[in-house]
Amino acid sequence: MGETVTFWVLAVASVAAALGLVFSRKAVYSALMLGVVMLSLAVLYAVQDAPFLAAVQIIVYTGAVMMLFLFVLMLVGVDSSDSLVETLRGQRFWAFLAGLGFAVLLALGFGNVVFAAPTGLAAVNQAGNVPSLAEAIFTRYVFAFEVTSALLITAALGAMVLAHRERAEAKATQKDLSRARFVAFGETGANPASLPGPGTYARHNAIDMPALLPDGSISQLSVNRHLARHTEELLEERSGELDASETPVAEITEGENSK
Amino acid sequence: MTTHYLILSALLFAIGGIGVLIRRNAIVVFMCVELMLNACNLAFVTFARQHGNIEGQVIAFFVMIVAAAEVVVGLAIIVTIFRTRRSASVDDASLLKY
Secondary structure (H helix, E strand, C coil): CHHHHHHHHHHHHHHHHHHHHHHCCCHHHHHHHHHHHHHHHHHHHHHCCCHHHHHHHHHHHHHHHHHHHHHHHHHHCCCCCCCCCCCCCCHHHHHHHHHHHHHHHHHHHHHHCCCCCCCCCCCHHHHCHHHHHHHHHHHCCHHHHHHHHHHHHHHHHHHHHHHCCCCCCCCCCHHHHHHHHHHHHHHHCCCCCCCCCCCCCCCCCCCCCCEECCCCCEEHHHCCHHHCHHHHHHHHHHHHHHCCCCCCCCECCCCCCCC | CHHHHHHHHHHHHHHHHHHHHHCCEHHHHHHHHHHHHHHHHHHHHHHHHHHCCCHHHHHHHHHHHHHHHHHHHHHHHHHHHHHHHCCCECCCCCHHHC
16 A cells, blocks of 8 residues: 555656656756656665665766766756757657657556566565675676676776867966957957946845946846846836936947856 | 556656657757666566566666766767857757768
8 A cells, every 4th residue: 555655656756757857948957857757766666675776776866877967967058958940840749649659559568468466576685685686796697797897987988088178279378368358349349347246336236136337227247147137127127217317227238248 | 566667667768758859958868868767777676576586676787887877978978069069959960961
């Protein structure tokens, strides 16, 4: 009875999280959904007489693999969203249909099989789950285990070789950067000084509050563009306040907003 | 109960497969592959209990190791491609086509 309840709770949670993984627009949400699926599966392993695998699932998957995914997401850019252009026409529809058909086929196939009551691993796990696993791995599967260690070393070396980058030219010094800024100023008139800090003259000093310029307008340059969600709200708010005093809300757009 | 676990495993595998086919972000595609591997592991563990045989768990353990190695190399490849092409979309890496 307890197992049934656990199963249904976790089954619903994991299928919902898997759907969220596939259909959420942001990659970070997908990663978190994957974490939910992996944790649910870890509990399902524990329920099914596999406590060692449950621990390994949590340590290796939700610990190491998910962290790696999040690291690479941050490196590659969280805002690199999916393109909506379909290179193959109707590919999404047919992929969805194929996946659905595959699921129905497998589910019907499993649904038609009649299984006897599970034998259970109580007899095998008499000495404990870890000793019986160790006995299998280090006797019958010892060669596979050794090959696995070679695979892991190869993977670590491969990752280092692939991710390593030789610096082709010397690193730009402060002098070079300053010179480049003034060359840009001479050519395009880009502001050579540092960008205004956020919220210096505003009512809040949060990092995502834009600074007010002396004439009361808002400096778009003062906020990182990824954090700028408050800017438009504040613009509206301020334009309401300032309508009476006839001060225009100017947007400063000169220069590259690269802060 | 075995049937329930197997159907859950099949559902997760199919959802992962749909994700691999319809998503364009290479990292999300990778996550969907991980989901498929996890679904297979669930089936292995279920059959291990059904037949009272520890070898299903041994295979699931090896699948986890191989999946970890695969993630390391795959993500390194994605980072390398992103560095040269400034894009993590699987549609952009199509130079061999032309």
